[in-house]
Amino acid sequence: MATDTTQSQEHITCDLCVKPVQQFCNSCQVGLCEDCINKHVKSLKSMKHDIVPFTKRTVQLVFPQCTPHSHQRCEVYCQQCDVPVCIKCLTGQHQGHDKVDMADIIATKREKIKRETEEIVAIISKNTEQDKGNENKIS
Numbered sequence: 001m002a003t004d005t006t007q008s009q010e011h012i013t014c015d016l017c018v019k020p021v022q023q024f025c026n027s028c029q030v031g032l033c034e035d036c037i038n039k040h041v042k043s044l045k046s047m048k049h050d051i052v053p054f055t056k057r058t059v060q061l062v063f064p065q066c067t068p069h070s071h072q073r074c075e076v077y078c079q080q081c082d083v084p085v086c087i088k089c090l091t092g093q094h095q096g097h098d099k100v101d102m103a104d105i106i107a108t109k110r111e112k113i114k115r116e117t118e119e120i121v122a123i124i125s126k127n128t129e130q131d132k133g134n135e136n137k138i139s
């Protein structure tokens with residue numbers, strides 16, 4: 001039995017639990033660990049899931065749901081309150097606030113995610129090398 005001792009190799013955790021993320025569902029835009037893939041697919045049976053290794057994930061434009069208006073997608077980001085808001089919020093409590101397009105926010109995020117993914121790949125390959133090195137080292 002192979003015991004996995006690669007702790008803290010990633011700082012990104014599964015969206016459903018606290019384990020390190022392994023796979024990514026492109027359809028739902030969620031990161032999943034080995035255990036949660038089945039859970040995720042079972043809980044959303046009616047949907048198609050495009051599960052890929054986390055390092056190969058595709059980030060898509062998925063607008064978050066509005067908290068007070070659960071049927072609305074947030075298409076705008078309120079810079080003043082630092083929250084995503086929907087059309088209804090715009091004419092309500094966020095009237096007159098500074099806003100940016102959600103698409104711009106997501107584009108920025110996507111850049112960050114791309115960099116993070118590259119970092120993870122580098123960390124994983126570095127860890128693999130280190131493991132080998134430690135095995136050979138006898139003090």
Ligand SMILES: [Zn+2]
Nearest residue numbers: 014017033036
């Ligand atoms: Zn999990």
Ligand SMILES: [Zn+2]
Nearest residue numbers: 025027028049
């Ligand atoms: Zn999914």
Ligand SMILES: [Zn+2]
Nearest residue numbers: 066069086089
């Ligand atoms: Zn709203």
Ligand SMILES: [Zn+2]
Nearest residue numbers: 078081094097
């Ligand atoms: Zn606001």
